Amino acid sequence: MAVPLTEPAFRHSYTSKTGVLLINLGTPDAPTAKALRPYLKQFLSDQRVIEIPKALWWLILNGIILNLRPRKSAEKYASIWSSEGSPLLVHTRKQSQLLADKLAAAGLENLVVDFAMRYGKPSVDSVLRRMREQGVERLLVVPLYPQYAGSSVATALDEVFRSLLRMRNMPEIRTVRHFHDFPPYIEALARQVEAHWQANGRGDKLLMSFHGVPRFTLDKGDPYHCECLKTGRLLAERLQLSKEQYVVAFQSRFGKAEWLKPYTADTLTALARAGTQKLDVMCPGFVGDCLETLEEIAMEGKEIFLTNGGGEYRYIPCLNEDPNWLNALTALVRQHLGGWITTPDDPVLRQQRAQDSGAKN
Ligand SMILES: C=CC1=C(C)c2cc3[nH]c(cc4nc(cc5[nH]c(cc1n2)c(C)c5CCC(=O)O)C(CCC(=O)O)=C4C)c(C)c3C=C
Ligand SMILES: [Fe+2]
Numbered sequence: 001m002a003v004p005l006t007e008p009a010f011r012h013s014y015t016s017k018t019g020v021l022l023i024n025l026g027t028p029d030a031p032t033a034k035a036l037r038p039y040l041k042q043f044l045s046d047q048r049v050i051e052i053p054k055a056l057w058w059l060i061l062n063g064i065i066l067n068l069r070p071r072k073s074a075e076k077y078a079s080i081w082s083s084e085g086s087p088l089l090v091h092t093r094k095q096s097q098l099l100a101d102k103l104a105a106a107g108l109e110n111l112v113v114d115f116a117m118r119y120g121k122p123s124v125d126s127v128l129r130r131m132r133e134q135g136v137e138r139l140l141v142v143p144l145y146p147q148y149a150g151s152s153v154a155t156a157l158d159e160v161f162r163s164l165l166r167m168r169n170m171p172e173i174r175t176v177r178h179f180h181d182f183p184p185y186i187e188a189l190a191r192q193v194e195a196h197w198q199a200n201g202r203g204d205k206l207l208m209s210f211h212g213v214p215r216f217t218l219d220k221g222d223p224y225h226c227e228c229l230k231t232g233r234l235l236a237e238r239l240q241l242s243k244e245q246y247v248v249a250f251q252s253r254f255g256k257a258e259w260l261k262p263y264t265a266d267t268l269t270a271l272a273r274a275g276t277q278k279l280d281v282m283c284p285g286f287v288g289d290c291l292e293t294l295e296e297i298a299m300e301g302k303e304i305f306l307t308n309g310g311g312e313y314r315y316i317p318c319l320n321e322d323p324n325w326l327n328a329l330t331a332l333v334r335q336h337l338g339g340w341i342t343t344p345d346d347p348v349l350r351q352q353r354a355q356d357s358g359a360k361n
């Protein structure tokens with residue numbers, strides 16, 4: 001099928017600009033069933049997320065899920081919504097602004113930094129078009145997920161490519177695939193844990209809870225499980241934790257199929273029953289707090305742990321606007337921009353200027 005080309009609103013500029021586009025998952029517009037319905041419909045109609053035959057899933061989604069889940073999920077969102085809005089949107093917006101400030105402070109010129117959401121608003125297509133209007137000719141896309149999964153990173157990139165598919169005059173493009181073992185990211189996580197220990201004392205154990213995915217995706221070759229385990233191992237090594245002092249588990253199971261194990265809820269129950277007195281809990285796979293960390297882990301997880309006889313439950317917030325994380329994100333972006341963008345004191349430019357002035361003399 002031919003894809004109709006829509007004319008790009010591209011303003012030619014003699015100083016070509018480079019864009020950095022952060023992409024996160026997205027969130028409903030409001031914590032209401034009415035706002036949850038279109039958000040969940042878009043999210044759960046994504047075949048990278050739900051990999052069962054389309055016709056069967058259409059019946060289940062429209063017949064059951066979209067009738068029941070919006071109300072239940074809206075209640076959960078209402079419990080974490082802030083005066084500024086949904087935490088996921090609030091943190092992503094702030095991260096984007098802080099990254100722009102840091103890149104500008106580092107002297108990188110002609111850069112446009114923006115963010116978009118895979119589901120909901122602002123859409124990837126609308127932000128990409130705006131960036132083209134601003135004269136962006138080269139684009140670096142950074143999905144805000146440290147670990148690669150088909151259902152997170154790949155679908156975010158699909159959405160970028162879908163938008164480019166309809167542009168007559170498309171930008172040059174680079175993508176970040178993952179940063180699960182990027183040393184500055186591991187360092188930022190470690191310092192977040194150390195700051196928590198400094199303020200509250202060390203726990204008996206550190207639980208690292210990652211978002212789950214269906215088990216069959218691992219069997220089919222999705223590297224997500226391995227990348228989560230690697231992040232966990234690198235963080236534990238940096239914190240000098242023995243295998244007995246930390247545990248990796250997977251949360252947010254959706255549907256009846258088997259997901260990655262161990263499940264966070266089962267792990268919390270087992271740790272509580274085993275008499276764990278002080279449990280530290282973090283979610284290294286989310287760079288900003290959101291429904292899955294604030295409601296499912298900080299609230300529901302705590303209840304599971306306490307009702308099964310556990311002692312103190314200490315949730316460690318995500319990286320959010322932490323300066324070490326912003327340094328890591330800036331370093332990640334700079335590494336991927338390599339060669340695309342220069343500062344006035346770039347050695348190659350300096351040499352060029354020297355040659356030019358030599359030629360004039
Ligand atoms: C960290 C990466 C994520 C992966 C991988 C992921 C896979 C995945 N998710 C669902 C279903 C739902 N996830 C929901 C919320 C949600 N998921 C992530 C991240 C990943 N999901 C985030 C950051 C959030 C929070 C969004 C927010 O607004 O704060 C939801 C919506 C809420 C609900 O109704 O429970 C669903 C549904 C599947 C099926 C899946 C992999 C197959
Ligand atoms: Fe999810």
Ligand SMILES: [Fe+2]
Nearest residue numbers: 252291292296
């Ligand atoms: Fe959840």
